[in-house]
Each structure stands twice: as C-alpha cells, then as structure tokens.
Amino acid sequence: MAFSESTIAAWCRSADAPMGQGATRCRRARPRTAAASEGFTLLEITVVLLVIGLVIGAISIGRDVHRSAVNQRIASEFVQGWLSAYESYRLVVGVVPGDDPAAPTGAVNGTADAPLCGADLRNAMLARGIEMPAGRAEGANDTYVYLDSNGLPQQLAVCFVQIPWAEPGATGGSVRVLPRNVMRLAGLTPSLATALDHFIDGRVDARFGSLRELSAAASTSVASLPWSADDRDGMGGGIGRDENQVVNLTAALRIAY
Numbered sequence: 001m002a003f004s005e006s007t008i009a010a011w012c013r014s015a016d017a018p019m020g021q022g023a024t025r026c027r028r029a030r031p032r033t034a035a036a037s038e039g040f041t042l043l044e045i046t047v048v049l050l051v052i053g054l055v056i057g058a059i060s061i062g063r064d065v066h067r068s069a070v071n072q073r074i075a076s077e078f079v080q081g082w083l084s085a086y087e088s089y090r091l092v093v094g095v096v097p098g099d100d101p102a103a104p105t106g107a108v109n110g111t112a113d114a115p116l117c118g119a120d121l122r123n124a125m126l127a128r129g130i131e132m133p134a135g136r137a138e139g140a141n142d143t144y145v146y147l148d149s150n151g152l153p154q155q156l157a158v159c160f161v162q163i164p165w166a167e168p169g170a171t172g173g174s175v176r177v178l179p180r181n182v183m184r185l186a187g188l189t190p191s192l193a194t195a196l197d198h199f200i201d202g203r204v205d206a207r208f209g210s211l212r213e214l215s216a217a218a219s220t221s222v223a224s225l226p227w228s229a230d231d232r233d234g235m236g237g238g239i240g241r242d243e244n245q246v247v248n249l250t251a252a253l254r255i256a257y
Contacts, residue, residue, distance in 0.1 A: 071195040081133030107162040117159035148246040156187040164218040175220040182252040190230045214250040
C-alpha cells in the first residue's frame with residue numbers, strides 16, 4: 001500500500017515513529033527548516049563585499065572629480081574674472097583701483113596696506129561701469145561659496161591691496177622686498193589653495209611664484225615652503241573631524257601693475 005508524504009510525515013511525528021531504516025525515511029520526509037535553507041555562501045559574501053567596495057570607490061572618485069571641477073571653475077571664472085576686472089579698471093581710469101587719478105601713487109587705495117574690499121571694491125567697479133564676476137550673488141560679487149572636503153560650506157573673499165613682496169635681487173642669489181599690488185584671497189581651504197597654486201604657477205609652493213601664502217609673500221628665504229596646513233586640519237587648530245569645517249588659509253596673487 002502506498003502512503004502519501006503527508007501521512008508519512010504525520011506518522012514520523014507520532015509516538016510510534018520508527019527506528020533504524022524507517023528513521024532514515026522519516027528524515028527524508030521531514031521538510032527542511034528555515035534555518036537550513038537560509039544563509040550565504042563564502043562566494044556570495046565575497047561578491048557582495050566586492051560590489052560594496054566598488055560603489056564606495058566610485059563615490060570617492062566622483063567626489064574628487066567634482067571637487068577638481070569646482071576648483072577649476074573658481075580659478076577660471078572667479079579669480080581670473082577679478083583679474084580682468086582689475087585690468088579693465090586700470091585701462092579705463094588710468095590708475096589702479098582706489099588710486100587718485102590726479103595724484104597717482106601706483107598703490108591700491110593710494111597707499112600700502114590699505115585693502116580695497118567688500119562694498120568699497122564693488123562700488124568702485126560699478127562707478128566706472130566695470131563688469132565683475134558673478135560671485136556668490138548680485139551684490140556679493142567679491143565672494144564665492146563652495147564646499148570643503150567635509151562637505152561643509154566655505155566662503156572665498158577677494159580684496160586688492162599693496163603689500164611687501166619678495167623677488168629676486170639685482171645679483172644672483174639675492175632677494176629684495178618691494179611694495180607690490182596683489183589680489184588677496186581669504187577663505188581658501190588648503191586643497192583649494194594648492195589647486196590654485198598648481199593652476200597658476202604650475203607647481204605647489206607657498207613661497208615662490210605668482211600665488212603665495214600671504215604669510216610667506218615677503219619671505220627672503222631661498223628655500224621652498226609648503227602651505228602651512230592641509231585638509232586634515234580643522235577650524236581653531238588641531239586635527240579636523242568630519243563634522244568640522246576645514247581650516248582656512250589666505251593667499252596673495254601678484255598683479256602686474
């Protein structure tokens with residue numbers, strides 16, 4: 001007589017469940033439990049971890065590519081835009097911004113260490129019909145907002161000022177310090193500062209070239225200097241955390257006139 005699988009399973013669960021060879025048939029008749037049918041093999045786990053690694057890597061590469069594109073846009077649109085505005089002002093007015101056409105000194109604002117910033121800078125340009133970069137917004141053309149490597153907002157601000165500037169002297173190996181007009185860039189993260197340095201000078205050096213860290217602009221040292229911080233440094237000193245803004249640096253970009 002043939003018995004259905006359900007009948008055999010019920011018999012195996014009863015008190016009269018068989019021993020020996022009959023027990024083997026009962027084991028075959030019992031349904032597999034959820035615990036026996038679930039779980040991942042080592043190969044499946046390896047594949048999942050590999051996919052996760054690829055996704056994380058793609059996100060990291062995408063973030064770096066985006067940041068590089070932002071840095072290039074700041075260099076080409078904001079920094080170069082303000083250099084063009086400065087030069088247009090000089091050509092239209094005949095003197096550098098803030099100087100007196102009737103008694104020119106050649107210095108921004110007519111004297112050394114007198115920054116032309118903010119509303120004064122914007123108004124000086126507007127009064128002469130000089131086009132300014134778009135910047136952060138209308139009425140805030142002298143600033144630019146971007147995200148640091150922690151994804152937090154930073155604000156770059158531009159001024160023009162005459163400062164002491166070290167340059168090669170008349171004899172080989174000598175250095176002299178002269179007053180030079182510069183664009184002062186405040187609010188640079190270290191990664192943005194080094195990116196701009198590379199774009200403008202073709203190398204990264206806080207002491208030499210047209211773009212320098214402000215604190216090193218008048219240095220008479222003949223040795224190269226690294227920028228004084230990197231993106232691991234947070235606001236207020238110390239090692240930065242992901243929830244903290246990256247430390248800011250100030251740079252000076254030498255202007256021809």
